Amino acid sequence: MTDASASLVQSKARRNVLILVIAQAFLGAQMPMIFTIAGLAGQSMADNLCFATLPISATVLGSMLTATPLSAFMQKHGRRAGFWVGTTSGAIGAAIGAYALTQQNFWLFVLGALFTGVYQSSQGFFRFAATDVADEAFKPKAISYVLAGGLISAIIGPQLVKATSQALVVPFLGTYIAVILINLIGSSLFLFLSIPPPPVSSHDHLIGRSRLELLKTPRVAVAIIVAMVSYALMNLVMTSTPLAVVGCGYETSTAADVVSAHVLAMFVPSFFTGFFISKFGVERVMATGLVILGAAGVTGLMGVDLENFFIALVLLGIGWNFGFIGATAMLTSAHEPSERGRVQGMNDLIVFGGVTVASLASGGLMNCSGGSAQDGWQAVNLAMIPLLTLAGGALIWLWMQPKTKI
Secondary structure (H helix, E strand, O other), X not given: OOHHHHHHHHHHHHHXXXXXXXXXXXXXXXXXXXXXXXXXXXXXXXXXXXXXXXXXXXXXXXXXXXXXXXXXXXXXXXXXXXXXXXXXXXXXXXXXXXXXXXXOOHHHHHXXXXXXXXXXXXXXXXXXXXOOOOOOOOHXXXXXXXXXXXXXXXXXXXXXXXXXXXXXXXXXXHHHHHHHHHHHHHHHHHHHOXXXXXXXXXOOOOOOOOHHHHHOOHHHHHHHHHHHHHHHHHHHHHHHHHHHHHHOOOOHHHHHHHHHHHHHHHHOOHHHXXXXXXXXXXXXHXXXXXXXXXXXXXXXXXXXXXXXXXXXXXXXXXXXXXXXXXXXXXXXXXXXXXXXXXXXXXXHHHHHHHHHXXXXXXXXXXXXXXXXXXXXXXXXXXXXXXXXXXXXXXXXXHHOOOOOOO
16 A cells, blocks of 8 residues: 555544544434433333333343344445434434323333434444544544543533423423434434445354353353443443432432433543553453442442432443443453354343343332332342342452463
């Protein structure tokens, strides 16, 4: 490659990253918006309050079910087409949700949340798209820059909730209309992407270990367990937080501020987590994440003052970051290249299956445990104990295993 062509490729890569950073910041704002109000809106419509967080569960389920087919779609038709599928689904989901609010139809609202999950799935590919035409030296920076866009969305989303949630006669309707506009406007960003479709493989050899053999591999099994526990606990507590904050007498805008602090805590450590893994080892970083998650639960159990909510949710975000990113790093080093698709597909199925169950359980624990919001919030935080015990026990078991390369 000549210097001129190399410079052209680098320029294209940087332009793509800039577009994806803006997309992460602008389009990504809809996710903290949805997660802040979906449970509250569900609570206002559900006949059984135990199902209040089912819309959030449906979003996670939609993301889980569509990640693999959406990845295959992008493999065949390119990133731009895949991202348009995501934004179109996000707009459709918000439109269904808005109409459901006007009709006070809970199950229609849940259907809209499933479409929102398709957008959430597509957003997960932004950071990978940033590396598609980047050289090896620029790839880590590209991923970091796109993650930085998540910090901006964590600020924009809750502020939009404050401005829109009570703007119309029907509560939360303004927020869902805003989400429709975000998807319609934001989809135009992908017109400026310049990522060629990937080459199509002529065949796919099924080589390497089977899924059962991979699950029997200690590092693979432990990585999946810790990833599942970290993500499930984060979702369990975050889903209940707006219900708990409002139920304890605070405003919806205050709940939005707590969620904003939590999402910032999820992304800010990403710039340092890789360094910590290199310096201290992936097992120690994962263990630290589990300890911090435990500290979040203890803080939540100590009271329902506003500072308790803020501290607990910040710790929850940091603990998720260390646990989930550490587990992902361990997983990538625990399999051969030929096993990548099998391992990652199995990992996503187990992890997001656990997240779906956690988000559904969150509403039941919050609204059906005792007679007050305080009782429900305590039940949510106590529910962290068995999962943290599972993940901590798995890490201890791994440390006791003989050291192997894979």
